[in-house]
Amino acid sequence: MVTQRTGMLHAFLAYAIWGLFPLYFKQLKGVDAFEVIAHRTLWSLVVLLLILTLLRRWAWVGPALKNPRLVGSFALSALLLSGNWLMYVWAVQTGHVVESSLGYFINPLVSVALGYVVLGERPRRLQWAAVGLAAAGVLWLTVSAGRLPWIALVLAVSFGFYGLMRKTAALGALEGLTLETLLLAPVAAIALGLWTAQGHSAFVTASPTVIGWLLLAGPLTAVPLLLFASGARRITLTMLGLMQYIAPTLQFSIGVWVYGEPLTATRLIGFAMIWTALAAYSLEGLWRSRLSA
Numbered sequence: 001m002v003t004q005r006t007g008m009l010h011a012f013l014a015y016a017i018w019g020l021f022p023l024y025f026k027q028l029k030g031v032d033a034f035e036v037i038a039h040r041t042l043w044s045l046v047v048l049l050l051i052l053t054l055l056r057r058w059a060w061v062g063p064a065l066k067n068p069r070l071v072g073s074f075a076l077s078a079l080l081l082s083g084n085w086l087m088y089v090w091a092v093q094t095g096h097v098v099e100s101s102l103g104y105f106i107n108p109l110v111s112v113a114l115g116y117v118v119l120g121e122r123p124r125r126l127q128w129a130a131v132g133l134a135a136a137g138v139l140w141l142t143v144s145a146g147r148l149p150w151i152a153l154v155l156a157v158s159f160g161f162y163g164l165m166r167k168t169a170a171l172g173a174l175e176g177l178t179l180e181t182l183l184l185a186p187v188a189a190i191a192l193g194l195w196t197a198q199g200h201s202a203f204v205t206a207s208p209t210v211i212g213w214l215l216l217a218g219p220l221t222a223v224p225l226l227l228f229a230s231g232a233r234r235i236t237l238t239m240l241g242l243m244q245y246i247a248p249t250l251q252f253s254i255g256v257w258v259y260g261e262p263l264t265a266t267r268l269i270g271f272a273m274i275w276t277a278l279a280a281y282s283l284e285g286l287w288r289s290r291l292s293a
Helices: 004-017 021-026 033-055 061-064 068-093 098-118 125-145 150-167 173-197 207-217 218-235 235-244 246-258 265-292
Strands: none
Touching: 004 098, 004 218, 004 235, 004 246, 021 033, 021 068, 033 068, 033 173, 033 207, 033 218, 061 068, 068 098, 068 150, 068 173, 098 125, 098 246, 125 265, 150 246, 173 218, 173 235, 207 218
16 A cells, blocks of 8 residues: 555656646746757756666666667657657747647547557547547637647657557666667757857856756656656556646646636637546546456
8 A cells, every 4th residue: 555655646746747847848938949958858868877877777778779770769769759849848938838738638549549550459449439539629629720739739649659669669768768868969969069159059148047947957857757657666557547637737727827828618628528538538447447456
């Protein structure tokens, strides 16, 4: 029981930190989203290397770097991850927090569809119904707004494919993220070097407070990941799946009530359809897990 409570606490803290990310990235509104991602990559790598040193978990590095197929796979997942980060940071900075939260609401249902198409998984009837209702919600939002909610879809699809690649990857969460960050770091370092030399970098133009926020990107990337990994080992996947909605719920709330982003009754109907789909999907999973217990 103590182990389960610890796991739930760690998972809650991880999702809560992710859910509060809009508050963090708004502090960097004056910094170009590309530069934010470059800083996040480099300072995350510093933190991850420190963690690996403390845990003495270096044995995987040599074999991993000598495996071209593994490196290629993680290079692709690194591109997906950095693209997802870039879209999310840009969305928050430009006042699209609510739409970005929608992306993470529908992401689990995108994963169901990808599991069926790519892995040959067979979702159950209620799961298919949930996917269909969520698709109807996206269609409603598209028709009512006169445009596709492309920010949400890019976030959901990119993270869905990223999750698919990590599901079949040979490395664990910490090692995998380290390799991805290691592969992105040279590009980030070169870009920051050029921007600094040209006088465009935040290191040259920003205040010490903003630079401090940029340096904080490392711990803010690594800490929730470690909390999530700790929680995932201690609680069931069903419970973990239910808790994952903490993050987009917080993001949605921040967008509406902190930053005053518009939420019309018509738009709320689309969100309600997607929330209903998620509730059906989650409760069906909880029911199935109890039947098999």
